[in-house]
Amino acid sequence: MIRLKWHTHSLKQLVLLAFFLAAIPLAILIFQSGNALVDQSERGRSLAREMLQSSQQTEELRILAEDITRAARQFEIVKRSELLDRLELQLESFRTLLKQLNLPESLAASALELGTLLNNISQQAQNVTSPHFTPDDLDQLITLTQNLIREIGRSFNYRLTELEQQVKTEQLRTALQATALMLVSMILILFFSARINRPVQQLIQHIRALGEGERNRYPRLSGPVELVQVNEQLNWLAERLIALEEDKARFLRHISHELKTPLTTLREGADILSEELAGPLTKNQSEIVNLLRQNSITLQELIEQLLDYNRLQQPHRLQIETIVLKSLLDRIITPFQLQIDQKKLKLELELNNIHGWNTDAHMLQRIVANLISNAVHYSDQGGTICISACQKGSVLELEVANTGPQIPETDIPQLFEPFYQGKNRRRGPLKGSGIGLSIASQASTALGAKLKVSRNSDGWVAFSLFLPSLEH
Numbered sequence: 001m002i003r004l005k006w007h008t009h010s011l012k013q014l015v016l017l018a019f020f021l022a023a024i025p026l027a028i029l030i031f032q033s034g035n036a037l038v039d040q041s042e043r044g045r046s047l048a049r050e051m052l053q054s055s056q057q058t059e060e061l062r063i064l065a066e067d068i069t070r071a072a073r074q075f076e077i078v079k080r081s082e083l084l085d086r087l088e089l090q091l092e093s094f095r096t097l098l099k100q101l102n103l104p105e106s107l108a109a110s111a112l113e114l115g116t117l118l119n120n121i122s123q124q125a126q127n128v129t130s131p132h133f134t135p136d137d138l139d140q141l142i143t144l145t146q147n148l149i150r151e152i153g154r155s156f157n158y159r160l161t162e163l164e165q166q167v168k169t170e171q172l173r174t175a176l177q178a179t180a181l182m183l184v185s186m187i188l189i190l191f192f193s194a195r196i197n198r199p200v201q202q203l204i205q206h207i208r209a210l211g212e213g214e215r216n217r218y219p220r221l222s223g224p225v226e227l228v229q230v231n232e233q234l235n236w237l238a239e240r241l242i243a244l245e246e247d248k249a250r251f252l253r254h255i256s257h258e259l260k261t262p263l264t265t266l267r268e269g270a271d272i273l274s275e276e277l278a279g280p281l282t283k284n285q286s287e288i289v290n291l292l293r294q295n296s297i298t299l300q301e302l303i304e305q306l307l308d309y310n311r312l313q314q315p316h317r318l319q320i321e322t323i324v325l326k327s328l329l330d331r332i333i334t335p336f337q338l339q340i341d342q343k344k345l346k347l348e349l350e351l352n353n354i355h356g357w358n359t360d361a362h363m364l365q366r367i368v369a370n371l372i373s374n375a376v377h378y379s380d381q382g383g384t385i386c387i388s389a390c391q392k393g394s395v396l397e398l399e400v401a402n403t404g405p406q407i408p409e410t411d412i413p414q415l416f417e418p419f420y421q422g423k424n425r426r427r428g429p430l431k432g433s434g435i436g437l438s439i440a441s442q443a444s445t446a447l448g449a450k451l452k453v454s455r456n457s458d459g460w461v462a463f464s465l466f467l468p469s470l471e472h
Contacts, residue, residue, distance in 0.1 A: 346385070370436040
């Protein structure tokens, strides 16, 4: 396994750095939110403890105020000394409890007033000659105590409201901070995504260009070192493909020419035998000679297709001229006449008074010849081949149709691929090469035309060529 060295701009480091930097704002958010939550929780618990303790103390304070009032009034009735002693203890307990209350400054005046009232009651109880309690002081003690308890409750309610407001403020601050930090994280993520995605998209374009036949060397990528290395490997692959394509073209060119030499001799020999120049032939011998002629013609077609395919792979310049459509079709059909007669095919031409058209004659001949060859080989015995043409504006629609088996729908997307063999097989002693329709498609592209399957139903298969008129 190849191990890539750690590099400042390596893909591995870039991904790790992206995750690390994107996680920092989130970590800050979690830390600060946690601290804020802990602080608010502690404030809430502290306030709850104070409220509970204050509630207990104020309840005890209320009870003591009632006990003091009751003890004073009982003394007024029974005049017993132990009641005064108990009253003194209660007054002292009231003072102590009042001091223990953690009162805010706003309640200091109420506490001072209540303390003064307690002193008055205590002085009245300590009157040696005649202890006597003023009823108004006793009633005021109850009233001031209740008022103090209510003020303490209001104070806690105010503090609780204030705490709730602080919680809302903290929530808003946290939300704003979270939005800002998430925005920072998003910017970091987008930045590093673009940093990684840009060279990846360039590599995708490079790969697509290779698939479409472009062999230009792409410039060096500016990105992670691993992707730079992939780009270099693709450039190396493009160079290798160029070399392989040159080897293939050279091989096809040489082998085709090498095959044509003995094939010409075979055809000449078959023609001599067919014309009985070497002597009369029996019926069986005549059939064998015709079979040799037919297969030599088919073999020559295959060789011509290979040469055409090889030529179309090379840069070429169109030779625009005005062609006579009827003459061109007659010239193309002539080599197929023997096969048409053998299969007893009916040939129909419908040119709709179209005569001349501006295009490259050799390119158009390649297209139509391959379409007619396809129609002849795949048509039914005794079937029909119909070649029709009509003009639509500046476009000539040329259709080659034949009766025969329909093309499977799964084959249609790949019909024009080189060397593709569909599910339907040619009818005859020789199998097709699978490049006829590919040659027609490439030649159509060179002419700026469009070739497609226009009919594939009701026992008919048709290919239509939409050919624009070219300028000289």
